[in-house]
Amino acid sequence: MKILISFFTFLTVLLCSHSSHAHALWIESSSYGTLNQSHEVKVYYGEFATNERDQVDKWYSDVKDFSLMLHAPGQEPVKLQLTNQGDHFSGSFQPTAAGTYLLSIVKAPKDLGGKTKYEFSSLVPVIVGKSATLDYKNVKSPLQIELLGAANAKKGQRIQAKITSFGKAVPQAKVSVFSTTGWGKEFVADEHGILTFDAIWAGPYVLEASTFAETAGEHEGKAYASTWQGSTTFITVK
Template sequence: MKILTSLFAFLTVLFYCNSSSAHALWIESAPHGTVNQSHDVKVYYGEYVTNERDQIEKWYSDVKDFTLLLYVPGKAPVKVQLTNKGDHFSGSFQPTEQGTYFLSIVKAPKDLGGQTKYEFSSLMPVVIGKSSKLDYSALKNPLQVELLNSANAKKGASLQAKITSEGKVVPNAKVSVFSSTGWGKEFVADANGVVTFDALWAGAYVLEASTFVEKAGEHEGKPYASSWQGSTTFFAVK
């Protein structure tokens, strides 16, 4: 059985290493926190499923010049100060009240990939105090992954996420589910932008939604023929 498990993990990693999907930008933080206690945040760029975390100096174009915003319940978002740690950025915030906080990044690099415009984003909820339903209504990023029932996810549970763009659902979006075990699987959202998957293992997970559109435009003074968006979210399963 151990041999079969190892072979499965190897084939999974091999598949994603050879896939044409772009690198992803993702936020890592504890999904739950405590009032008046410092809460640590990290930002990585690479391939989560293969534990590939690129050195910041090798990040694509000017991706490293992103801004991390913290959405505090009932208040305007604030910028989180970050420190370069070599293969990631590190920062923290101190919540002063209970509720659901959101960490958000949206970054469109100045350089095109051939004739394609890229946009990387990440959105992560942090529940401070008592657990409550995750409310994404105040956030309308160009592409975002919304967890529907993962605030207190447990191993073996059936989980759901909704893909939206500026507040509207994105039907048939491609969604990859990655576990810290090295497991990964690709899904397609339904007509309501919802994807359903099972939490097979305990530990950390990253969900990445992506869209690709062949539509011409201009970015940073340069014409492009198509655009790609990739958005992630991070959560934990007990």
Template sequence: MKILVSLFTFLAVLFYCNSSYAHALWIESAPYGAVNQSHEIKVYYGEYVTNERDLIEKWYSDVKDFTLLLHAPGKAPVQVQLTNKGDHFSGSFQPAEQGTYFLSVVKAPKDLGGQTKYEFSSLVPVIVGKSGKLDYSAIKNPLQVELQNSANAKKGASLQAKVTSEGKVVPHAKVSVFSSTGWGKEFVADVNGVVTFDALWSGAYVLEASTFVEKAGEHGGKPYASSWQGSTTFFEVK
């Protein structure tokens, strides 16, 4: 009986890990920058919670052919030039003025996963100068996670994030919270697309929102029966 229970527990955990912690694309960047100083950016693909960063040559389909955009305050987005570093892409930008900058990626791979269309995205704010409420109104990606408080929180603080799509809230979206300690937990957003969680440890975190819809369509000339979207944001807890 103990053997059967142990086997059942193992299979349950395996299923939970495979279903909850799927691969994602995420941007890593310090939450604060300074005028006229170079600000470093890194883009990874893998599983953050297990510290798995895939070699670029092994990234799914053509995910590596993404475009990273910089949204400077009051200006049109511009592409950030990146360098292949083996297990990530690296780049930088130099803020010319104070304000909140956003780094953004949206990539739908050309290949389907069976009959499912996939879309990976990431959005990260960088505050230059005085910190204030993060204003995401100018960014309207197909799916994005918006930090509702500071991009640089304190350990033990209660934090909130909102999930939106094209500027509209996404109620009941699944949001996974991953800590660099290896801890991860899945939450469900409320009717306003907001999820609340506690910053249990200091260090870096990644939030990933995901949606799955059984709706037929066509992508790259190929028909699909369902679509999955996953969007991340990166922040730090002091």
């Protein structure tokens, strides 16, 4: 009986310690912007596929204290000012030159999940002007998803993305793809970190790559035995 109780306790602790990373942090924004016109950006935390968007005051630990950075062509990154809208943050920027603008977040909450250090990140491109390709060279996050080709995907089209860490491919990365229809599926990237899937539904999608490693260290004065990273990107299929 003691063995059974101990095993049950272990499972409970394990599930609780990983519950926060069942959620994701993601940026929503139109893939295309217009010169000299305000471009809206929103940031959510929750479950995209089930339309679960947590109230900001319920976000895990201090995730709400993230910084949203704008990487404009040929310029140093700047922090965007955001407004708490209850279940998300909103902000905007005005593109003044053609090219690829990148919106990025990297946030490691101060609190551990048991003995696990979490890190949430998101990277979303916005194309301004006639550029047909996406340029990610200005951002190299610990984990990020880079859409390959154009951002104007169409229903039925095959979409590809590359999973990278500090500019290097992440082979066999696990990536979950979610649609607002409630559809979701987990994929595994190939040996070059390339994910391929068919956009069978029209509408918004969130892609989430995740990694887990038994890597020990110290974070905010607390020792951890493992690390979890979750990184998202957003795309709208026409």
